[in-house]
Amino acid sequence: MQTLLPLGEKAGALLKARGESIAVAESSAAGLISAALLAVPGASAYFRGGAVVYTREARSILLDIPQAALGDVPPSSEPYAALLARGARERLGTVWGLGETGATGPTGNRYGHAAGHACLAVSGPVERAITLETGSPDRIGNMREFAAASLRLLIEALEAAPR
16 A cells, blocks of 8 residues: 555645545446545545445446446446546546456456456546456555556546646
């Protein structure tokens, strides 16, 4: 968690300075993204909520994204991460949404992705999605890497967004 705190602080400071809010939908990061953002004093100025959408049921109930809404969007993909980011943003009425999905390990997921595979997306005034491959079966290490990469993606988007 210590390595995530500086990223959470930087993202929080940028959100505060912009007067903007964020919602998070994470899966394999298991709440670490939200924890890093919430560890910052004054996080209530920008953090509206987060959900660990580890199952289809959680995605449907917490983000109001039913299976039928996925269409041709494959699981653990950049379009799926973007769907989560948009779903969190829309559900909680925020300026920004952050979505994360992946396979932490020690084995791959049922969709054919190896351990260490993650797709991350930010939705808001700037939209971006990336794929991360750590190549590692270390579950905890991957959770940290997925969270850190998500926060870096958010920071990049915040710095690139028009004011």
